[in-house]
Each structure stands twice: as C-alpha cells, then as structure tokens.
Amino acid sequence: MFDARLNKAKDRLAFRIDGREAAAPEGVTVAEAMMLAGLEHTRLSPVGRKPRMPYCMMGVCFECLVTINGVAGRQGCMVPLEEGMEIQRPTGKVKVAP
Amino acid sequence: MSGTTCDLAIIGAGPAGLAAASVAADSGLAVCLLDEQRSPGGQIYRAIESSGLKTPAILGPDYADGADIVRRFRASKALYQDQATVWMVDRTEAGFDIAFSFPGGQKQISAKRLIIATGAMERPVPVPGWTLPGVMSAGAAQILLKQSGITPSGEIILAGSGPLLFLLASQYVKAGVKITAILETTTLRDRIYALQHLPKALRASGYLRKGLAMISELRRAGVPVLSGVADLNILGKVSAEQLRFSHRGAHRQMVADTVILHEGVVPNTQLPMALGCRMVWDRSQLCWRPELGDYGATSEPGIYIAGDGGGIDGAKSAVLSGELAGLGVVQDLDGTKAAGNVSRIAELKSRLAADGAVRPFLERLYRPHLSLPADEAIVCRCEEITAGEIRRIAASGCSGPNQMKSFCRAGMGPCQGRMCSLTVTRLMADVQQADPAEIGHYRLRMPIKPVTVAEMAQLAGPME
Numbered sequence: 367m368f369d370a371r372l373n374k375a376k377d378r379l380a381f382r383i384d385g386r387e388a389a390a391p392e393g394v395t396v397a398e399a400m401m402l403a404g405l406e407h408t409r410l411s412p413v414g415r416k417p418r419m420p421y422c423m424m425g426v427c428f429e430c431l432v433t434i435n436g437v438a439g440r441q442g443c444m445v446p447l448e449e450g451m452e453i454q455r456p457t458g459k460v461k462v463a464p
Numbered sequence: 465m466s467g468t469t470c471d472l473a474i475i476g477a478g479p480a481g482l483a484a485a486s487v488a489a490d491s492g493l494a495v496c497l498l499d500e501q502r503s504p505g506g507q508i509y510r511a512i513e514s515s516g517l518k519t520p521a522i523l524g525p526d527y528a529d530g531a532d533i534v535r536r537f538r539a540s541k542a543l544y545q546d547q548a549t550v551w552m553v554d555r556t557e558a559g560f561d562i563a564f565s566f567p568g569g570q571k572q573i574s575a576k577r578l579i580i581a582t583g584a585m586e587r588p589v590p591v592p593g594w595t596l597p598g599v600m601s602a603g604a605a606q607i608l609l610k611q612s613g614i615t616p617s618g619e620i621i622l623a624g625s626g627p628l629l630f631l632l633a634s635q636y637v638k639a640g641v642k643i644t645a646i647l648e649t650t651t652l653r654d655r656i657y658a659l660q661h662l663p664k665a666l667r668a669s670g671y672l673r674k675g676l677a678m679i680s681e682l683r684r685a686g687v688p689v690l691s692g693v694a695d696l697n698i699l700g701k702v703s704a705e706q707l708r709f710s711h712r713g714a715h716r717q718m719v720a721d722t723v724i725l726h727e728g729v730v731p732n733t734q735l736p737m738a739l740g741c742r743m744v745w746d747r748s749q750l751c752w753r754p755e756l757g758d759y760g761a762t763s764e765p766g767i768y769i770a771g772d773g774g775g776i777d778g779a780k781s782a783v784l785s786g787e788l789a790g791l792g793v794v795q796d797l798d799g800t801k802a803a804g805n806v807s808r809i810a811e812l813k814s815r816l817a818a819d820g821a822v823r824p825f826l827e828r829l830y831r832p833h834l835s836l837p838a839d840e841a842i843v844c845r846c847e848e849i850t851a852g853e854i855r856r857i858a859a860s861g862c863s864g865p866n867q868m869k870s871f872c873r874a875g876m877g878p879c880q881g882r883m884c885s886l887t888v889t890r891l892m893a894d895v896q897q898a899d900p901a902e903i904g905h906y907r908l909r910m911p912i913k914p915v916t917v918a919e920m921a922q923l924a925g926p927m928e
Binding site: 371372394420423425426428429 | 500502507514516517518519547549585586594595596597598599600601603604607608609611612613614615616617618639702703721722732845846847848877878879882883913914916
C-alpha cells in the first residue's frame with residue numbers, strides 16, 4: 367500500500383514487528399516503518415478489536431500506539447526507528463503487567 | 465538545555481515559535497524553545513533541514529521559505545530542545561514550570577512567560593469507515609511525503625475540501641503518484657456565497673493566483689475532479705476497498721485502496737484549554753480559538769499564543785504573529801524596551817491584516833460539510849462511539865460535552881478528545897438547537913500527553 371521509492375536514504379535499519387524481521391530506510395519513524403512493512407493494520411482497537419492504521423502522523427490521533435522495546439503506549443509517529451528495535455502491535459486485549 | 469530557568473519558554477517550533485524565539489533572543493531574553501519533532505519547522509516546514517525526500521523541489525517554493533525562518537532561529541541564542549513532548553505546564557509564583565519527555569529522559573524547566581505556538585491540527589473528518597486502514601488525513605499523507613518520501617500506491621482518492629487537498633494533489637502529480645480522483649465537497653452554493661468576500665481577498669491576491677495555478681495544473685495532468693460530492697462512505701472489511709458517495713443526485717461507487725480526507729485545519733487548543741485560557745467559538749472557521757488580546761496575550765496572565773493555534777491564518781501570518789508575541793513578551797518583562805519597537809510593531813500589525821484578507825473567502829468557500837456525520841459514523845475513534853449514540857444522548861438532555869463523557873466515554877481514550885471534541889460539540893449544538901459556544905468543550909487536564917509513572921518519578925529525583 368505504501369512505498370518509499372522517493373526516499374533518499376542509502377542505509378536500511380533492521381527491526382522486528384511481533385518477532386518478524388523487517389527493514390526500513392534510515393530516518394523514518396516507527397509508524398512509517400510499520401506502514402512500509404506491508405501490514406494490514408498497525409493495531410487492533412481496544413474496544414472492538416478492529417484493525418487500525420495511523421491517521422494523522424503528527425501526534426494527534428493516537429492510532430499509532432505501539433509497544434517499543436517493552437514500553438507500551440508509545441506514539442509510533444513520534445519515535446525515530448532505530449536498528450534492532452522490537453515493536454509489538456497492540457492486540458486489543460488488555461494485559462496487566464506482572 | 466542545561467539551564468532550568470529562562471525568561472521565556474516557547475512550545476512549538478513551527479513558523480510562529482521560531483519567529484518568536486528569534487526576536488526574543490535577539491532582544492536579550494533567555495529563551496527556551498521546546499518542540500516535539502526531530503528538527504525545527506513545524507508541520508508546514510517539517511523536515512526542512514533534513515527531508516528524506518529525494519526531490520524536495522516537488523514540494524514547491526513555499527516549502528523552501530521555511531529554510532530562512534529556521535536559519536534565522538539557528539543563528540539566535542535561543543536554546544532548543546528537539547523531541548521534547550511537553551506533558552505538563554504548571555503555574556508557579558515566578559511564572560511556569562514545564563515538564564517534558566525527551567530521548568534522554570525527563571526534564572523540567574521554569575520560565576517567567578510562556579508562548580504557546582502549537583499550531584494547527586486537521587479538522588477530523590468522521591465519515592463512516594474513516595477508521596479503516598487505508599484512510600488517512602491529507603496532512604498525514606503530506607508528512608509521509610515531506611519527511612520520508614513515502615507515497616501510497618493503488619487507487620488513491622482525495623476527498624473533502626480546502627487548499628491542502630489541492631496542494632497535496634499537485635505535489636503527488638509532481639512526484640509521479642497517480643490520483644484516481646479528487647472528490648470535492650465544495651458546492652456551487654459555497655462558491656456563490658464566497659464571492660461576497662472576493663473583493664477583500666483580492667488584497668492578498670497571491671494566494672488566489674497560487675490556488676488557481678494549482679487547480680489548472682491538476683486539470684492539465686488529467687486528474688478527475690468531481691465537485692459537490694456528498695454522503696461519503698468508505699467500505700471495506702479489513703481495509704478501505706470502495707468509496708460510496710453521491711454526486712449530482714446519483715449514487716456512485718469507486719474502488720479506493722487509499723482514501724485521503726481533508727476539511728481544513730483548526731487550532732490545536734489542547735494546551736491552552738488545559739491551562740484555562742478563555743476560548744471563543746469561531747463562527748466562520750467552525751472551531752474553538754483562544755480569546756487573544758494585544759500581542760497574542762490570552763486571558764491567563766503571562767501566557768501568549770502565536771500562529772495558527774490562535775486562529776487559522778497560515779504560515780506567513782504565523783511568522784508575523786510569532787514576532788509580535790515575542791516583542792510583546794520583551795516589553796512585558798522590560799518596559800524600557802517598548803519605545804524602540806513601536807514602528808516594527810505597527811508594521812507587523814498592518815502586514816498581519818493584509819495577509820489575513822484572504823481568510824473570509826477561503827473559510828466560506830471551503831466550509832466543512834463532512835464533519836456533522838451520519839449516525840453510523842464513529843465520532844470518538846478511541847472509545848468507538850458513533851454519531852448516532854452522541855445524538856441519542858444529546859437528545860435525552862445531556863448537559864454538555866463533559867457529561868457526555870460520563871454517559872458514553874466519548875473523549876476519554878488516549879487521544880484525550882483531540883479527534884472527537886469538535887464533532888461532539890457541533891453534534892450536541894445541532895441536536896439541542898443551541899450555539900456551540902453555549903454547549904462548550906471538554907474540560908482538559910494535565911498530563912496532556914501520555915507519560916509513564918516511572919517517567920514522572922524521574923522528575924522527583926535530583927535535577928541537573
């Protein structure tokens with residue numbers, strides 16, 4: 367659905383989404399990396415477990431909330447992608463931390 | 465940002481915040497500018513110093529204007545913290561304490577005066593199906609392009625109204641992205657009613673010329689534009705597949721992999737509302753804006769607002785109102801400085817009036833039509849509350865948006881009402897036959913951005 371053919375970065379960063387290997391151009395945000403990874407959704411909504419994707423890309427809609435390196439509820443559109451990042455998509459189930 | 469006390473803190477590094485910081489720092493104030501992005505420029509000049517786009521020229525000459533504004537700021541003595549997410553502003557005896565997260569952890573600074581330059585956000589466009597993957601705002605699509613050279617593929621439909629919709633379309637054309645259609649909600653009636661504002665708008669005719677050039681460029685490129693489109697409905701199982709709409713009295717349906725929605729921009733009022741700044745309902749822009757006095761002073765002592773956050777006037781005006789607010793703070797803190805700035809202040813005010821002349825025309829022409837949605841549309845995306853439910857509760861006598869929260873949790877999810885506040889107020893006003901000003905808005909509280917308890921606790925420790 368999205369491509370980065372107009373992106374000028376030479377290097378790509380490797381990261382993982384729900385344990386699956388992926389890569390995206392250096393300089394993109396976590397939300398952009400997920401959109402480029404060809405996912406059908408970036409989270410399931412907590413109420414109806416409906417598929418969602420980022421809507422605003424500027425920190426307003428909170429649709430890009432993900433778990434990054436173990437910290438839940440981060441706004442993916444605000445966080446630059448880093449090599450080796452572990453990203454988990456919210457599944458809509460409320461989990462209580464141990 | 466090693467100093468924890470300054471004369472002036474500015475939140476937001478778009479054109480208004482940058483101009484305010486430059487002039488205040490050049491006048492000798494200790495200035496701290498906090499911004500959520502990785503580099504200065506705001507949304508309009510996003511990634512101006514560091515665009516990941518191969519061919520930034522396709523963004524047009526207006527985007528390049530941002531480079532000078534950023535350069536002037538970089539040359540000033542103002543301190544700048546990028547990737548700073550401000551989550552609390554607290555009033556103190558001496559001014560304000562401002563807490564923010566940044567990649568290195570948490571920090572708190574103190575300031576005697578505060579300029580809020582948090583700009584605009586897009587007016588939410590709650591048509592049925594707007595929560596589906598494959599649907600995003602025009603601003604989001606433009607951010608993807610400006611920042612990272614990311615574009616959608618497949619059947620792409622742009623729908624709604626406003627200059628940004630056409631700007632994005634013309635940038636896509638230059639980028640070689642094929643647009644299936646532009647569905648414009650602007651009606652013949654809008655065009656006729658807008659004409660009364662045309663003579664005034666001609667005083668800022670540069671905007672009109674640019675707009676006409678953009679539209680004829682799209683025509684030359686063969687992009688189909690349908691006007692007077694209504695009743696938008698996005699259909700799809702796990703993502704957008706089809707767009708249903710009415711046009712000239714007939715129902716139509718088109719394949720759509722990506723739907724890009726836009727109905728203009730509105731002030732981002734989250735922080736001023738949480739700080740108790742008095743708001744007014746703008747009948748022309750159909751949104752809340754803070755009540756502002758001279759130099760952008762709010763109803764709250766020591767708090768100023770510059771740029772689109774004070775009412776939508778665009779990037780050129782934002783630079784002017786930013787400088788005006790900066791000068792306002794300079795003379796507020798040191799009355800002896802006032803005399804030297806008199807002529808500059810008069811010039812800024814007259815240029816602001818001239819630049820704003822186009823606004824009544826644009827506001828009438830591009831009046832939003834999609835933001836009072838059909839019953840089945842989700843209004844609150846976080847809690848998945850439909851327009852039908854808001855209408856039903858409003859009809860049962862709900863006393864305002866804050867009681868609406870307790871009835872159905874609209875506005876109580878992670879976005880803190882950013883995406884539903886305007887729609888809830890307008891729906892309630894519509895159902896109860898009241899003025900939106902009487903209906904009011906959600907009461908907002910700090911923290912205005914999510915912060916973990918561990919992050920908050922960091923502030924309790926020793927600060928540098």
